[in-house]
Amino acid sequence: PLTLLLWGQAEIVAIATDLAELIGGAVALNLLFGVPLIPGVLITAAVSVLLLLLAPQGRHRFEMVLAGMLLIILGGFLYQAVDARPSPEAAAGLLPGFAGAESVLLATGIVGATVMPHVIYLHSALTRSTTRDPTHQGKALRRTRREIVVALSFAGLANMTMLVAAAAVFHRGGHTGTDTLHEAYSGLGSLLGPTAAITFAVALLTAGLASSSVGTYAGQIIMEGFLRRRIPLIVRRAATLVPAAGILLAGMEPTRALILSQAVLSFGIPFALVPLIIFTSRRKLMGSLVNRRHTTIAAVTAIALISALNVFLLAEPLLG
Incomplete structure (x- = not known):
């Protein structure tokens, strides 16, 4: 039962990612080409x-x-x-601050969109080693740590x-709405010119394509890991x-759907x-690679903070 529970929530997280990125890609195509x-x-x-199609046989091509x-997105x-x-005052907004439930929703969405819990399963599968040589495993751990630091930094x-x-x-432009x-696309166009607006839309399209591919691939890994089963890639793609399509046909505003889907990712992190x-805290299982105490404390603290945000989002409608 626990395995089925963990598999079910992981699939929901992967589908939520696919939903967000498909909608994001569709919005970008609409902005750029009127599709x-x-x-x-x-x-x-x-x-x-x-x-x-570049993965998993072409894993390195896929990663490249x-x-x-x-x-492209970062550029x-x-x-x-x-x-x-930007002025120094604009950068001050990077400091965490909350102004009601809506800001907490946005914060959890940013956390979920950055960490992406389904990618924890995917990255574990991509870096899995078949050797039990402690020296080789130590090198693999250090390489993986570097990759994660670079990826999350970007x-x-x-x-x-x-x-x-x-x-x-x-x-600065006094632009509202x-x-x-x-509205962001049109605002950038009016304040910075068409190049900035097009750059925004291209970055949105690229993010949609990349993250949608990762979400589908992660869904395959999740099913293999928890259930030891696979389904055809086309079937999984069609299911997501x-x-x-249903959300768009129902008339939900695409941007709101994106925010809510990213908040779902935050709920999957714990x-x-x-x-x-x-x-990883069990020495019998991990041997010399067992977590250090400060690693475990830092992880538990992070989990507690994210869980507190999630609980607040669930309780706020009831308390309000």
Whole structure:
């Protein structure tokens, strides 16, 4: 029962990622080329399948393609940040602060979108070693640590540049009404020019394609790991199309759907990290690679903080 519970929530997290990125890619295609949202979802799904053909046999090719797409995203947001010429006051917004339930929702969405719990399972599978040689395992651990630090640093930098650019542009320009991606696109165009708006849309499209591919691939790994079963890639891709298309057909605003889906990712983080910390803290299981005490304390603290945000989001409607 515990295995089925963990598999079920991990699949929900992977599907939530796919939902967000399919919608994000569709919105980007709409902004760039005027493609309606439903056909945009289908196009994004088709291109992400082509990317997945590089994996798992072509794992390194897959990683290189994703790294290139990440650089495109980061480059787009860095361009906007430089073009916006932010003041020190704009950067002050990077310090955590909450102003009601909506800001907590946004904060949990940023945490979920950066950490992405389903990628914990995926990265574990990609770095899995078949040798029990402690020396080789130690080298693999150090290499994995470097990869994770680089990946999360790039992701964090992309988030920070996006926030700083938005704060600098819209606050300085006195621009209001930027609650949706369409409004942000038009606002950037009017305040910084068409190049900034197009850069924003291209970064959004690239993020949608890359993350959608990762989410689908992670779903395969999750099913293999928990259930020892696989389903055809096309079947999984089709299954994740249904919620995205259904939400758009139901009339939900795409940006709101994106925010809520990223908050779902935050709820999945404790389910991924708690078993991980339990296992890696057992010397009998890990040997010389067992967690150091400060690693375990830091992880438990992070889990507690994220869980507190999640509990607040669940309790706030009842308390309010």
